[in-house]
Amino acid sequence: MAATILEMKGITKTFPGVKALEDVNFKVDEGEIHALIGENGAGKSTLMKVLSGVHPYGTYAGDIVFQENRCEFKSINGSEDLGIVIIHQELALIPDLSIAENIFLGNENAKKGIINWNKTIMDTRELLGKVGLKVDPQEKIKNIGVGQQQLVEIAKALSKEVKLLILDEPTAALNEEDSENLLQLLLEFKKQGMTSIMISHKLNELFKVADSITVIRDGQTVNTYSIKKDKVTENKIIKDMVGRDLSNLYPERKNNSKDEVVFEIKDWSVYHAQDAERQVLNNVNINVKRGEIVGIAGLMGAGRTELAMSVFGKSYGRKISGQLFKEGKEVTFHNVSQAIEHGIAYVSENRKEYGLILIDSVKDNLTLANLNELSKKNIVDSNKEAIDAEMLKSKINIKTPSIQQKTVNLSGGNQQKVVLGKWIYTDPDILILDEPTRGIDVGAKLEIYKVINELAEQGKSIILISSELPELLGMCDRIYTLSEGEITGDHDISVANQESLMKYMTQSRRS
Incomplete structure (x- = not known):
């Protein structure tokens, strides 16, 4: 022994x-x-x-x-x-x-x-x-x-x-x-x-x-x-x-997507933020319908996060070219504020660097991206802010003794819920989720999946980026595969599986 x-x-x-x-x-x-x-x-x-x-x-x-x-x-x-x-x-x-x-x-x-x-x-x-x-x-x-x-x-x-x-x-x-x-x-x-x-x-x-x-x-x-x-x-x-059985790791959901394309990315090309000669995305074309959850699958370095950030107000990259269409009309976002104004939200994979102000309270973080909703003549209505923050805390089950608790004192999973709640508060039309369940336990994952499904049922269009193929297969209506900065396939969930996705995720540009 x-x-x-x-x-x-x-x-x-x-x-x-x-x-x-x-x-x-x-x-x-x-x-x-x-x-x-x-x-x-x-x-x-x-x-x-x-x-x-x-x-x-x-x-x-x-x-x-x-x-x-x-x-x-x-x-x-x-x-x-x-x-x-x-x-x-x-x-x-x-x-x-x-x-x-x-x-x-x-x-x-x-x-x-x-x-x-x-x-x-x-x-x-x-x-x-x-x-x-x-x-x-x-x-x-x-x-x-x-x-x-x-x-x-x-x-x-x-x-x-x-x-x-x-x-x-x-x-x-x-x-x-x-x-x-x-x-x-x-x-x-x-x-x-x-x-x-x-x-x-x-x-x-x-x-x-x-x-x-x-x-x-x-x-x-x-x-x-x-x-x-x-x-x-x-x-x-x-x-x-x-403390309970989780008979299904992914909640049941109906395909809520309509035929109407809400968001479209056309011929999108991006060069590296530090190396202007290195192309990280090449002529990417994807679209998302109303109420649809579309996945993006790719190995590390394929360009998934670069795609999300460059679309979200050009917050990444150089020499960005291509077109964005929302509800059939071309739109241009030169910065993050303009992207938010056009109903785009982005939940970053790096919550501590891009998603949260850790020394601030849960309340302040939850309402940060939509202070206009709370303000009259540039003065924040603190009572409404507290009420709305409490509502978001309950809706996505953030485990904290108080909305006044500093966000840095929360567990990683609950910090991730705060980031998600912050962007839900902006009432976006298109929500880009970049590794939304990274480092989160199975119980908290199920809670976040249910929130994502509810948003889709409300007619929101979701782009879900994940390294976990079972997560994409369990949550999405369609999945795009991305390899070396290029889209290599558009897969309906009815025929997709891990083996077929991995085949397209590892395709090189030459093939």
Whole structure:
């Protein structure tokens, strides 16, 4: 029987107005991969922040026992000194520094204040070899992909002689290939005796690599399962997570689309925002009918987000050419404000950079995109603002004790609901959703799917961009495939499947 490396006993953590954790018990055996799973806002990340010292000793109740010693971490440095290293969902790398500088930031190879760069480069190259990343240690972070950045974060953890590696949604922003490589890396670390805790909403990935799964719901421990010993299924885990059966991951919907084309993109071409000679979209043609949900499927780098942002008030790209038609009439948006005025809304895949003002309240974020609705003579009606914000909070089930709560204190899934609510408040005719359920648990996904369906039933036209083919197949009426900046197919949902979509998603321009 494996020894216990970590035990957290009776952990209780309270924030103003909400109890995030209540008497949570969590035990991890040495050398295993232990999955921690639950809905957004269930308390997973908070529990790991307690463990890693982000929430220091004295701000919570309960005990942490690591390698048979009771620990009182006052900061993240205290946990790292014992070999507990956390990699957060939002990568903490500095884009303009090199890979080597990022890996040894705060842990420099230095004597008397002078950094030994030769040793730093050699050590970085060795660490990158351990994570299977073949790239120049002096390459800047901003010049490598998200999957490679995730591996740099792991290499950084290895530089600190990690004994317990915590990964918070490590594959949320990765494509299938990068995700699979990361999972294989974790299994390799396991063979070498490393212990890992993995937070993820992707149950199929957890069943591939995890030895044990602990489920948290509403800040309390629900169950812990051994993958090998217990007869545990995805449906059982989902029921534990949400407290109810989810017999269908996608809500039933009728095809509400009419023959009337509401929005059309014609011969749309865009060049890269930084490199004016690099074309990222070439003669893209798509259309959306009234009440229709149209999907856009493409691999990372295909140009999906570039298409959405360039259409939304030319907020991305150079040398943009082509035409946009709304209800048969050509329209031109030179900026985001003009796009909003013409009934276009865009929910960004990057909610923290483009979707939210995190230090502001939920109320302020929900009403931000449509202050004209609340204003008379440039003075905001604060009573109406509060009433409308409460209505949106209830409509899309944002879990927060108050609309005055700062948005930064919400879970990722509830932050995403705030972004969606903000754009619903503008009452758009065309809603572009870019990865609207990324990093969101199955229960919250179903709630967002229902909102999307309701909007379609109201006659709104939806463009849904997603990396998850089952999501597109479960939600859309038609799906366009995009490869290397070009549309390669227009697929009716009645004949589309994952294999056929992937074939068109991987077509090259030459073929």
